[in-house]
Amino acid sequence: PPRSTLFPYTTLFRSGVANNTSFEGCISNVEVEFNIDFEPNAGGVYIGGLVAYAQNCKVVDSAESTTSVALSVTKTKVIKRFNSIGGVAGYFEGNSVTAEISGVTATINQEVDIYVDHFGGLVGNAVNTNITNCTVQGNFKHTALETSNIGGIVGQLQGGTVSNCTITLVFNLTIAVNNKVNVGFVAGYVASYNQQIATIENCKINQD
Numbered sequence: 001p002p003r004s005t006l007f008p009y010t011t012l013f014r015s016g017v018a019n020n021t022s023f024e025g026c027i028s029n030v031e032v033e034f035n036i037d038f039e040p041n042a043g044g045v046y047i048g049g050l051v052a053y054a055q056n057c058k059v060v061d062s063a064e065s066t067t068s069v070a071l072s073v074t075k076t077k078v079i080k081r082f083n084s085i086g087g088v089a090g091y092f093e094g095n096s097v098t099a100e101i102s103g104v105t106a107t108i109n110q111e112v113d114i115y116v117d118h119f120g121g122l123v124g125n126a127v128n129t130n131i132t133n134c135t136v137q138g139n140f141k142h143t144a145l146e147t148s149n150i151g152g153i154v155g156q157l158q159g160g161t162v163s164n165c166t167i168t169l170v171f172n173l174t175i176a177v178n179n180k181v182n183v184g185f186v187a188g189y190v191a192s193y194n195q196q197i198a199t200i201e202n203c204k205i206n207q208d
Contacts, residue, residue, distance in 0.1 A: 084124025
């Protein structure tokens with residue numbers, strides 16, 4: 001069943017760190033309610049439906065069950081700043097091996113006015129990660145208070161690949177004057193990583 005998570009912290013934190021871990025056939029249905037007022041420089045806060053911060057990990061479907069996440073984000077107080085928020089993970093990186101997310105279905109309901117660097121349907125910030133055969137659906141109702149990267153699959157993609165994914169989203173964005181906001185149905189911002197070019201291919205956007 002849905003779970004409501006309140007974070008009663010007022011300083012920098014990172015909840016749920018995974019290293020060299022494989023997630024298979026997981027189901028996560030999480031409601032995150034922000035009832036917190038961070039310090040102005042709390043830029044290292046990561047939120048994810050499965051894990052907040054992951055290195056050298058895999059999140060895959062299994063023969064027995066579908067891997068799915070549902071992330072609903074709301075707020076009750078003014079938030080100072082977040083680094084990355086995603087349906088699967090806030091931050092997902094492969095530093096010694098290529099990280100992988102495959103066969104995941106994500107349902108996102110994001111209705112919050114926040115300071116966030118990267119917000120993605122699967123991953124806020126993906127580094128050297130291969131994302132394949134995933135589906136993201138839902139609504140992004142977002143007021144961007146500062147510079148941010150917003151993407152249906154990933155907020156920011158650095159190296160790695162997004163391929164054969166389906167995105168069915170409704171974006172309802174309000175952007176404050178003079179703010180730079182990068183928005184994409186697949187990725188908000190794309191860059192190479194350690195001379196590895198990022199690739200997006202064979203994705204379907206808002207199609208049956």
